[in-house]
Amino acid sequence: MTAETTKTAKLTRRQALALAGGALVASSAAAQAASTGSASGASNQAKLTQVRNATLRIDYGSVRFLVDPMLGGPGSFPAFPRTPNQDRTNPMVPLPVDVAGLVDVDAVILTHLHHDHWDAAAKAALSKSLPVFVQDEADAQAVRGDGFKDVRVLTPTTEFKGVTLARTRGVHGSPAVIEKMGKNIGLVCGVAFKRQRLKTIYVAGDTVWNDDVADAIRTHRPDVIVLNCGDAYVFGVGSLIMGTQDVLAVHKAAPQALLIGSHMEAVNHCVLTRGALQAFADREGFLDKIKLPKDGETVTL
Numbered sequence: 001m002t003a004e005t006t007k008t009a010k011l012t013r014r015q016a017l018a019l020a021g022g023a024l025v026a027s028s029a030a031a032q033a034a035s036t037g038s039a040s041g042a043s044n045q046a047k048l049t050q051v052r053n054a055t056l057r058i059d060y061g062s063v064r065f066l067v068d069p070m071l072g073g074p075g076s077f078p079a080f081p082r083t084p085n086q087d088r089t090n091p092m093v094p095l096p097v098d099v100a101g102l103v104d105v106d107a108v109i110l111t112h113l114h115h116d117h118w119d120a121a122a123k124a125a126l127s128k129s130l131p132v133f134v135q136d137e138a139d140a141q142a143v144r145g146d147g148f149k150d151v152r153v154l155t156p157t158t159e160f161k162g163v164t165l166a167r168t169r170g171v172h173g174s175p176a177v178i179e180k181m182g183k184n185i186g187l188v189c190g191v192a193f194k195r196q197r198l199k200t201i202y203v204a205g206d207t208v209w210n211d212d213v214a215d216a217i218r219t220h221r222p223d224v225i226v227l228n229c230g231d232a233y234v235f236g237v238g239s240l241i242m243g244t245q246d247v248l249a250v251h252k253a254a255p256q257a258l259l260i261g262s263h264m265e266a267v268n269h270c271v272l273t274r275g276a277l278q279a280f281a282d283r284e285g286f287l288d289k290i291k292l293p294k295d296g297e298t299v300t301l
């Protein structure tokens, strides 16, 4: 027996566990390096950055996605009509990250084309040859009209660079909202990101809690669910996206899933703050199952 193996043999259980932990940290660092492109090979890690409003950067293994980019500076468009906080302009807060790094992606996903998900600054900043995934042919035509050359319509089984991008359905408001504002406002989609050895991430998009969301949870059994939950409000109509009760309903339908709150505190009609939702989750007993990242914050999954 060499001196080295003698030393190893004398390790206490606690020391051995500490060493194993170090190895885990090292392998996780390597995976992170791979996902940022500084090492080769597919990573088994996903990183989700809450950029601002519904804009997300998702590095899913080694494939990098930008979701619903609104990249304009503060005040680049007025308050939405017939909504609270008319004295504010949109976006209400600056972009927290550098645009050049943000748009260095493999593909863009647009859940729908409302101004707070796809703006002039995004159209200008993104390469026109990037693949852009959209919910339907009508949106595809509009994005082709913006000059993008590789626009693809999502399906429930879309594949891209080894990642399944499953289109999910949703409705941008309650039945009362759709009745008052018209069917077209309701047309949105979500996406479930799936790949072996990676957590399934379901980005629900601009929808309220409804059967579509319940179906998506049953179908995809997501580990992580991103919810647009700023409770965007229109006077005399109601909410266009999730509020506290919708988030609670999602938690009850997927009690094991980690919920990530997005689309908050960035445009004028979003009346639910991160602080209020956090207090609600605490009162309802699911604070350990929700994260409310700040703009610019990255969650490793």
Ligand SMILES: [Zn+2]
Pocket: 054, 114, 116, 117, 206, 263
């Ligand atoms: Zn929105």
